[in-house]
Every structure is written in C-alpha cells, then in structure tokens.
Amino acid sequence: MSASAASSNTPTAQKLLLDCDTGIDDTLALLYLLAHPSVELAAVLSTAGNVPVAEVDANNRALLELCGRDDIEVCRGADGPLAIELRTCEDTHGPYGLGYADRPASTAPSAGRPDRDAADAWIEITRDRPGELVGLVVGPCTNLALAIRRDPDLPTRLKRLVIMGGSFVHPGNTTPVAEWNVLVDPEAAHEVFTAFGTDGAPQPIVCGLQLTEQIAFTPEHLTRLAELAGSTPIELATAEDDHGRRSVSDNRVIALLTDALRFYFEFHHSVGEGYRAHVHDPFAAAVAIDPGIVQTRPAVVDVELDGSLTRGMTVADEGGFWGRPANAQIADRTDVDAFFDDLLSRLATLARRIG
Template identity: 60%
Template sequence: MTQRLFFDCDTGIDDSVALLYLLARADVDLVGIASTAGNVPVDVVTTNNLAWLELCGRPEVPVHVGPAAPLVAELMTTEDTHGPLGVGHATLPTPTSTPSHLDAPDAWIEASRTHDGELVGLVTGPLTSLATAIRRDPALPARLHRLVIMGGAFHTHGNTTPTSEWNVAVDPEAAAEVFAAFGTDGAPEPIVCALDLTEQVVLTPGHVVRLSAAAGSSPLERPDPGDERGLRSVADNEIIRHLTDALRFYFEFHHDHDEGYIAHLHDPFAAMVALNPDLVTTIPARVDVELVGTLTRGMTVADERWMSPLGPNARIATATDLDAVFHDLIETIGAFVRNLRHAPA
C-alpha cells in the first residue's frame, strides 16, 4: 500500500541518505519536501534537495523553502559536521529546477488537508517549519496519520551541548511548541528517534563497500582511515560517487572527534521508522523542552513515570534490530541506484 509522506529536512549528509532511501521505496508517494535551516542555511538546504531529486530522476517532487531562521534564536549551522555545502566532499550538479512558490509551513498545511488522515510526516531537522505551520493552522496535527521526529536526547549526552541534541538545540521553541500540539484532540503521538537510539545506528566503511556492490558500482568504494583527507571517489555510478564523497567527510568528522572512522545515520533510521513503526520498540512519555536553563536550554525532558498530570504526547523509540536496518537500507538504495543507472533516458 502506498504511503504518502511529507519530508522536512535540513540536508545535510544523513538527510541526503534519508532522501535517497525514501526515493528508493516504490511504495512511497513523496508529496513534498520542506527545506528547513539547520545543518546549513535554508538556501543551501533547498539547493541540495533539488540536486538530489534531479540526480534521482524525480524533479517533479515539490521542494518548499522554510523560514531562514528559528522562531526566536539566531540560526546556528554546522558546516564542520556536514561540509561547507552540507554534503561533505561531494559537489552535486547545479539543479535546473526551482523551488515551489508555496513556503514550507503552508506546504505542511496543504499536504495535511489534501491527505487528511493518511499523511505521514517526517522531520529530520529543526522543527521550525512544522511549528510555524501549526501556528497558522492549529488543527494540522489531528490531520496527520503519523509523525516521526529525529531529535532529542533523554538518557544520554547531547551532541551540541552536554544536554541538547542538534535539531532541538537549533530551535528549542519550535520543538516545545510541536510537542505541546500533539497527544490531544485526536493528534497522534509522534515517534521520537532520539540520540539514545540513533547513535547506535553506526555506519562503517564495510557498509559502504556493501552499498557500492549492491548498486553495481565500480570500482568498489573502500573508505579507510588511512586515506588521504578529502580523497574523492572515482566510482562510475554518479550517485554512489557523490554519496561516498559525502560519507567520507562524515567518517572524517567522527574520527576527528575520537568516535572512530564511523558515521551515525540518525536521519535514514528515522525515515525507515516513518514507513515501518514496527521497526522499533517504543515507550509512552510526556516530552517537553527546556527553554530557559542556563546550562540546559534545548534539553528534552521525558516524563516516563507520570509525575505530571498530563498524559503522554509522544512515543520514544528505545530499541531496534540494527542488522535488519542496515540490510534494508543497503539493499533498497543499492537496487534503486542500480536500476536508475540502467533505466532508459
């Protein structure tokens, strides 16, 4: 059965992998993409989304531009993690298509009205666009079939501050408003894929070898920590070449921060959960965001023991089958890229 999905992202290396996975799924109707400022500024996010869509032969998918800044805070970006253009060492072709005239918040509203009760929402960046949409149309949450959010850290460290995860840290007010809007009045409880679980989704060079092989790309990509910094791929498959250049930057970033020559695939994992919630075990919780703490601004707080009279407004993903995750990710993207390469022009 076809699932209609609206994707809100701040593309981003792992957002790029998530987008490729969504495009690779034949059972997904990607009704729109919201470009939200985060990893890089919103114009760069938009360009990356348009470029990936053209590379994958899907320029008809509308790309909507979100706000240029968070609701309250000044925008912070993280080019040190994702590269100056958000895609690591990759140099994507300049897209010929242009973004939709409809901005990202209004696109959220329109998609939820057009597909009332069946739309799956997926957010892998800051929640600015969705929060703005809910401000314009408070009934929006109740029209969603499901919402999956990549963000937060509950029983682990943050990755931006000691207590805050990146997507929430960029726009804590937006995150607080979104969580407050769900769990009541018929709105579904979002599934939250937080660092507690997504940092277990560890991509290794071996996975890149497997992906290159699944795509029929030559020569096989074999990233190694001994490689010259910034080494560029010579793969004959264009998508694998760009993807490897992006992932190599991600490996280098994690290696520089003493995490190993690996990469955390936060966003592709959330995309997989959006399409198959049974992939994860979840627990109900009341989730809120600290907005004023001197040391804890942007911290996600989960009431898992009902200390508050308020009921749950989210389900936190706590466990998954990592082998199954990587098998699906590699086989799905690999087959898509292989078939795309041999498709008639």
C-alpha cells in the same frame, strides 16, 4: 516511469511529507525514501539547520533531479529559528551540506507552486489529504511549528508524525544534554511537542540519540553498498586516507555517497567517535515507513528553554510527575542489522537504476 513514481499509484503506498535540513544523513534519508517502492513523497520541505536554508533547498532540488523525480514539490522554509539566531554545522556536513561531494546539477523548476512556503505546504497538503499523511521531521521543527501557529488543527490531520531529535537518558551531541536538531530551535520543538498527543492528534514517534547513535554507518557498509550496486572500482575508505580524497566510482549515486560519507567519517573520527558515521535520519525515515521496526515507550516529552546549562534538553516524564497525558512515543529498540540490510539494498537498487 520510475519504480518510485509507479509505486505512488498503488493503494499500499505510504504517503509522506519530509521536512529536512539536508546535510549528509538527510541525503541518505531522501535517497532511501525515493528508492522505496512503498513510499509516495507528497513534498520535500527545506528548513535551515545543518546549513542555511538556501543550501538545503538547492540540495533537495538537485538530489530529486538526479533521481529523475523533479515531479516532487520542494518548498523552502524559514531562514532561521523562531526566537534565536541560526547556528549551522558545516564542520560536520561540509560547506553546503554534502561533505566532499559535488552538488548534482539542477536545472528543472520545482513541481508545485513556486510561491508556497514550507509552513503553508504542511497546512494545505494535510487539508487536501486529511488522515493520509505521515509527517517526517529530520531537522529542526521550525517549519512545523510555524504551520501549527497558523493552523492549530494541523496535528489532527496527520496519520502519524516521526521526529528525529532529542536525547533521553543519554548524552547530547551538541551540549552535554542537548541534541542538534532540538538545540537549533528549542522553541519550535517545544511548540510541536505541546501540540501533539491530545485532542485527536497522534503521539509522535521520537527517534533520539539513545537509539540513533547505534545506527553507525561504517566503511564496510559503504563497500557493501558499492558491491550491491555493481559500482566499479570497489573502494574502501580508511582513517589513513588523505582528507578530501575523492571517489572514482563509475556510478553517480555511489560516488556522491562515498564523497559525502568520507567527510562524515572524518568528522566523527576527529571528535573521538571512530571512523564511522551516525546516520540518524535514514533510520527515522524507516520508522516513518514502518513503525513496527521499533519498540517504543510512552512519555510526556518537553524541551527545556530556560536552563543556563540545560537549554535544548529533551525531558521525558514517564512517571506521571507532571500530571499530563503522554504526548509522544520514545523509540527504544530496533534490529540494527535488519535496518542496514534494508537501507543498503534499496540504495543499491536506486544506484543501479540511475547509473
């Protein structure tokens, strides 16, 4: 039995439902959760976002099989947002979400019920384990919003909810004011924020761009990861490398992450943000495991749906102007170096185990 599987039987295991639109930083988040000895993944829920949902679902299944965890259920979600057409960002994450990396081979059927969609998984798993589960949404909120439409009591059954999304007193990354996950499905984000924070439902911890854009993965981090994993040869990605250069690492996990992150570095470099990558999602995963790594501030968070220039903007009322109780905790501050120390150490342990 793997270390991750063994940890699920311990009383200290953090039980998580991961809802993701697996591109590159989602891949890091999923591998980090699989590597963490204190995490039990109840299911992985696929949502359309970075790439279409069929690609997301294939990525999730392949990554779980690579890690020897095809015992974890994968549930496919909706093909697109609640009220608008789906937009994807292959320019950021590659043609099917993994940058230059080849999708690992996947042949095993998923655990769980093959006919269960992601919204029903949110409902049924939380019914089976009320008060136990931490929800982690690192893509658009579509699946969770659909689940709440079907079962409005769902929020009260979650122990905690962590959302990677939004931007607060900080520029957006898709429009001047809007962050990608929220802008893909603003109606879903609005419905989710409206459903939480009252009547016994927890206040979601919201990891927005004002914090997650400080979580910058660099080529030096990638080299350090390879060294910790004992991978050879040790490679250093640079902005001068030919685009599309592929890893020659002898470790499958390190090669996959190198090829994925090189694409991500190149994208960020092409838009003037330096040869590095904002890895929003593994940071949100770390907060889901241990919310003590962030300082937060309470606010009423809502999403602009009608503005011709501001659609998808997350708006935070911290001054009581709306006369509504706080429905969220905005993640404010963290120790970035400590986060990367933990992330790289755990990914390296996973890489050494898989080889």
